[in-house]
Amino acid sequence: xxxxxxxxxxxxxxxxxxxxxxxxxxxxxxxxxxxxxxxxxxxxxxxxxxxxxxxxxxxxxxxxxxxxxxxxxxxxxxxxxxxxxxxxxxxxxxxxxxxxxxxxxxxxxxxxxxxxxxxxxxxxxxxxxxxxxxxxxxxxxxxxxxxxx
Amino acid sequence: xxxxxxxxxxxxxxxxxxxxxxxxxxxxxxxxxxxxxxxxxxxxxxxxxxxxxxxxxxxxxxxxxxxxxxxxxxxxxxxxxxxxxxxxxxxxxxxxxxxxxxxxxxxxxxxxxxxxxxxxxxxxxxxxxxxxxxxxxxxxxxxxxxxxx
DNA sequence: CACAAGGTTCAGTCTTCACTGAAACCTGTC
DNA sequence: GACAGGTTTCAGTGAAGACTGAACCTTGTG
Numbered sequence: 001x002x003x004x005x006x007x008x009x010x011x012x013x014x015x016x017x018x019x020x021x022x023x024x025x026x027x028x029x030x031x032x033x034x035x036x037x038x039x040x041x042x043x044x045x046x047x048x049x050x051x052x053x054x055x056x057x058x059x060x061x062x063x064x065x066x067x068x069x070x071x072x073x074x075x076x077x078x079x080x081x082x083x084x085x086x087x088x089x090x091x092x093x094x095x096x097x098x099x100x101x102x103x104x105x106x107x108x109x110x111x112x113x114x115x116x117x118x119x120x121x122x123x124x125x126x127x128x129x130x131x132x133x134x135x136x137x138x139x140x141x142x143x144x145x146x147x148x149x
Numbered sequence: 150x151x152x153x154x155x156x157x158x159x160x161x162x163x164x165x166x167x168x169x170x171x172x173x174x175x176x177x178x179x180x181x182x183x184x185x186x187x188x189x190x191x192x193x194x195x196x197x198x199x200x201x202x203x204x205x206x207x208x209x210x211x212x213x214x215x216x217x218x219x220x221x222x223x224x225x226x227x228x229x230x231x232x233x234x235x236x237x238x239x240x241x242x243x244x245x246x247x248x249x250x251x252x253x254x255x256x257x258x259x260x261x262x263x264x265x266x267x268x269x270x271x272x273x274x275x276x277x278x279x280x281x282x283x284x285x286x287x288x289x290x291x292x293x294x295x296x297x298x
Numbered sequence: 299c300a301c302a303a304g305g306t307t308c309a310g311t312c313t314t315c316a317c318t319g320a321a322a323c324c325t326g327t328c
Numbered sequence: 329g330a331c332a333g334g335t336t337t338c339a340g341t342g343a344a345g346a347c348t349g350a351a352c353c354t355t356g357t358g
Binding site for chain 1: 150154156157160162172174175176178180226228229230231232234235238241242244245248251252255256261262265266268269271272273275276278279280283284286287288291
Binding site: 165166193195197200201218219 | 315318320326
């Protein structure tokens with residue numbers, strides 16, 4: 001499992017160890033762990049853990065929990081972490097689409113030159129449309145159920 | 150424009166110059182260019198061009214055209230290049246979802262431990278569903294129109 | 299106050315990789 | 329067969345960045 005999360009880590013731009021941390025935090029018991037515990041669990045230095053945990057929490061994939069009357073800080077995967085991953089990947093694609101769109105004038109409108117960009121713009125419009133018509137995200141649904149109780 | 154495509158290049162894992170090549174090939178006139186032309190256009194060494202063009206064509210973003218009675222090789226962006234970009238990004242997300250799914254048993258089924266993964270699986274099911282219900286890709290539509298003529 | 303547990307910062311090592319110039323490799327042309 | 333245009337391969341350089349051990353800061357506890 002950790003090895004698989006690591007695979008996805010170097011497929012993305014995430015540092016190797018951050019991937020392992022995520023992998024471990026997904027299956028560990030209890031769900032919240034101290035930096036120390038994580039360090040020994042995945043066999044990395046505390047220094048690296050410090051860096052990677054800050055990274056992960058700054059991008060909102062893990063949440064920081066402090067228990068009262070204890071100087072230990074606990075970490076836990078955010079429930080919406082993977083949803084964020086998906087959302088950001090999509091957002092990144094959308095911004096790529098916007099870049100292409102902004103560049104459209106550079107090619108002019110003659111069919112030979114503008115054709116390439118026109119096709120590209122079609123693709124991103126297609127994508128945009130899909131998500132506009134998409135059902136609500138699981139997290140939204142979950143929140144709604146939560147409040148209905 | 151080239152600068153923007155470059156931004157998206159280092160956002161992804163693509164070498165800087167490959168991004169510039171794509172940017173240039175999107176707006177150049179004529180649409181097909183020799184390695185030489187591209188090299189001077191974006192100011193990179195021919196060696197680098199050779200490497201990056203091979204990379205780009207191996208992943209199917211540019212197509213190689215050889216004109217008869219000439220040893221020059223011409224390159225052109227594939228019409229479906231950006232569609233491939235989108236598709237692969239999605240595919241990558243889907244494979245991430247599969248990894249998470251495969252790891253589900255590792256957390257067991259107690260609500261405290263399995264809950265995290267269950268939520269994650271929901272997200273990827275949601276994504277899967279969106280694309281199952283999606284309209285056909287622009288390229289498919291385009292091909293259909295082509296053949297209808 | 300001394301101590302120790304938890305965490306962070308710093309300097310250094312090591313790996314990876316994009317890029318380049320120069321040499322080598324075709325392949326048509328004279 | 330020599331030659332020249334076009335491209336590829338190769339060794340080398342430089343930069344980016346992940347990871348670590350060691351020193352340092354902080355904060356409850358005896």
